[in-house]
Amino acid sequence: xxxxxxxxxxxxxxxxxxxxxxxxxxxxxxxxxxxxxxxxxxxxxxxxxxxxxxxxxxxxxxxxxxxxxxxxxxxxxxxxxxxxxxxxxxxxxxxxxxxxxxxxxxxxxxxxxxxxxxxxxxxxxxxxxxxxxxxxxxxxxxxxxxxxxxxxxxxxxxxxxxxxxxxxxxxxxxxxxxxxxxxxxxxxxxxxxxxxxxxxxxxxxxxxxxxxxxxxxxxxxxxxxxxxxxxxxxxxxxxxxxxxxxxxxxxxxxxxxxxxxxxxxxxxxxxxxxxxxxxxxxxxxxxxxxxxxxxxxxxxxxxxxxxxxxxxxxxxxxxxxxxxxxxxxxxxxxxxxxxxxxxxxxxxxxxxxxxxxxxxxxxxxxxxxxxxxxxxxxxxxxxxxxxxxxxxxxxxxxxxxxxxx
Ligand code: PHB
Numbered sequence: 001x002x003x004x005x006x007x008x009x010x011x012x013x014x015x016x017x018x019x020x021x022x023x024x025x026x027x028x029x030x031x032x033x034x035x036x037x038x039x040x041x042x043x044x045x046x047x048x049x050x051x052x053x054x055x056x057x058x059x060x061x062x063x064x065x066x067x068x069x070x071x072x073x074x075x076x077x078x079x080x081x082x083x084x085x086x087x088x089x090x091x092x093x094x095x096x097x098x099x100x101x102x103x104x105x106x107x108x109x110x111x112x113x114x115x116x117x118x119x120x121x122x123x124x125x126x127x128x129x130x131x132x133x134x135x136x137x138x139x140x141x142x143x144x145x146x147x148x149x150x151x152x153x154x155x156x157x158x159x160x161x162x163x164x165x166x167x168x169x170x171x172x173x174x175x176x177x178x179x180x181x182x183x184x185x186x187x188x189x190x191x192x193x194x195x196x197x198x199x200x201x202x203x204x205x206x207x208x209x210x211x212x213x214x215x216x217x218x219x220x221x222x223x224x225x226x227x228x229x230x231x232x233x234x235x236x237x238x239x240x241x242x243x244x245x246x247x248x249x250x251x252x253x254x255x256x257x258x259x260x261x262x263x264x265x266x267x268x269x270x271x272x273x274x275x276x277x278x279x280x281x282x283x284x285x286x287x288x289x290x291x292x293x294x295x296x297x298x299x300x301x302x303x304x305x306x307x308x309x310x311x312x313x314x315x316x317x318x319x320x321x322x323x324x325x326x327x328x329x330x331x332x333x334x335x336x337x338x339x340x341x342x343x344x345x346x347x348x349x350x351x352x353x354x355x356x357x358x359x360x361x362x363x364x365x366x367x368x369x370x371x372x373x374x375x376x377x378x379x380x381x382x383x384x385x386x387x388x389x390x391x392x393x394x395x396x397x398x399x400x401x402x403x404x405x
Contacts, residue, residue: 040079040338041080042081042083043078043080043081043110043338043340044083044085044107044109044110044111045082045083045084045085045109045110045111045113046085046086046087046103046104046107046109046111046113046114046134047084047086047087047113047114048089048099048112048114048120048124049062049063049113049114049115049116049139050088050090050115050116052088052090053090053218054220054243054245055116055117055218055243055244056243056244057243057244057273057274058116058140058242058243058273059116061315061316062139062321062322062325063086063322064307064310064311064313064319064322065307065315065318065321065322065323065324065326066113066139066323066325066329067310067322068303068307068319069323069324069326069330070082070326070329070330071310072306073330077329077333077334078330078336078338079338085103085107085109087099087102087103089117089120091116091117091218092120093117093120093123094123095120096115096123096127097123097126097127099124100112100123100128101127104128104131104134109134110134110135110340111134111137111340112124112135112136112137113136113137113325113329114141115138115141116139116140116141116318117141117190118141118142118143118188118189118190118193119143119188119189119190120141121141121143122143122150125146125152125155126150128152128155130152131154133154133340133341133343134154135154135340135343135350136152136154136155136156137156137157137158137329138155138156138157139318139324139325140159140318141159142160142161142162142165142190142193142194143161143162143189143190144161144163144193146161147161147368147369147397147399147402148161148397148398148400148402149401151368151399151402151403151404151405153347153404154347155369156328156350156369157369157370158321158325158371159321159371160370160371160373162189162190162193162194162197163193163194163197164290164370164373164375164395164396164397165267165268165288165289165290165375166195166196166197166267167197167198167200167201167392167395168201168375168377168391168392168395169198169238169266169267169268169287169288170197170200170202170238171202171205171391171392172288172377172391173198173201173202173236173238174201174202174206174207176236176263176265178234178235178263179206179207179235180207180209180210180235181207181208181209181236181237181238181265182210182211182213182229182238183195183198183211183212183237183238184212184214184238184239185240186214186216186218186219186240186241186245187216187217188217190240191240191241192214194240194266194267195212195238195240198238199212199238209238210232210234213225213228218245220248222248222252222253223252226252226253226256229262230258230261233261235262235263236263236264236265237258237262237265238265239264239265239270240267240269241270242269242270244274246269246271246274246278247274247277249270250264250270250271250274250278251279254281255281259281264285265285265286265287266287267287267289268287268289268378268385269317270285270287271287271380272291272317272385273318275384276383279383282383283380283381283382284380284381285379285380286377287378287385288375288378288391289317289375289376289385290317290360290371290374291316291317291359291360292385292387293385293386293387294385294386294387295376295387297361299357299358299359300359303315303320303323304359307319320359320360323359324355324359324360327355327357328350331350331353332346332347332349332350335348335349336349350365350369351367351369352365353365361374367399367402367404367405368397368399368404368405370396370399372394372395372396373394373395374392374393374394374395375391375392376388376389377389377390377391
């Protein structure tokens with residue numbers, strides 16, 4: 001389903017087009033009264049995010065964060081109103097090519113925002129191919145290749161790479177004294193890449209991975225895996241789950257009694273946005289992420305208050321990524337004076353972007369178009385992700401194989 005903004009106002013250019021199409025026959029002043037040439041047409045923003053299933057809470061938080069940022073601009077960018085074209089990704093990579101074509105071909109969007117899921121992202125970027133427009137901003141999906149082997153001049157990420165999110169957590173697991181671990185995740189690009197990065201860090205610190213266990217995405221029947229983990233008796237489990245699936249896994253892990261026998265680590269997605277729903281089962285979990293609750297930053301305090309006032313919900317990393325996506329949209333279109341066909345100006349503005357006022361703390365864009373940012377060590381206390389310190393300062397994804405680097 002496409003939710004379209006109701007606004008249509010002819011631009012100077014469409015008006016000129018009508019005049020040219022009629023051979024100038026309507027050139028008299030009487031042709032003008034219905035139109036105002038002062039107000040440009042809306043800018044079209046296409047969105048592909050999950051609004052159903054296990055990642056629905058992520059899609060909603062990203063959307064709300066992005067809209068909050070644009071509301072702060074009076075709902076306009078560079079003097080242009082916004083026309084939204086929003087699709088549910090259904091977290092389904094096979095649906096991504098048709099959804100992408102619909103937005104860029106039929107709706108002719110100026111910007112493409114999305115997605116959450118790494119497999120959907122890879123399919124979207126492949127569908128974009130070598131097209132030089134629209135400008136795509138990824139507000140979550142971490143697939144490493146998006147800012148490595150298949151990076152594109154007009155594709156930027158406002159979130160993280162899967163490597164970036166998991167590498168610091170593997171180090172923490174080793175630093176906490178664990179020698180053996182089992183990895184456990186959904187079997188798709190994000191989970192697999194995060195487990196690989198966690199393994200890399202853990203092994204570098206002298207740890208041993210006993211086994212990699214997976215379940216299909218987005219299954220939440222973890223019983224067989226939990227039984228196997230119990231029998232392997234590792235010092236710790238390194239896991240990636242997120243959204244609804246993370247609620248279920250963290251609760252199952254505790255209900256099976258494993259919390260008493262082994263550690264549980266992973267990128268902060270394990271508890272992010274869901275610690276309340278996990279309750280006691282999340283207490284004390286230590287993870288790493290490019291966000292935490294209670295960062296002592298004026299920009300974060302203001303953002304959290306505004307997000308709470310707008311949505312009635314607490315902010316989380318997904319809302320922050322949406323908010324920063326909004327900031328990047330504004331920067332790009334303002335640099336192009338409201339004209340998205342000035343792609344070089346938009347790309348230039350994002351390549352040099354430094355978001356000093358991001359709620360996550362200041363970050364800048366890498367040459368491969370991925371954030372260079374701090375990763376915090378957090379611990380869940382009373383349902384909040386308390387900052388224990390910075391696990392990795394200004395961590396950059398290696399960007400291997402990106403032709404822009
Ligand atoms: C991804 O598929 O890239 C992904 C999804 C959810 C997360 C993080 C990464 O929380």
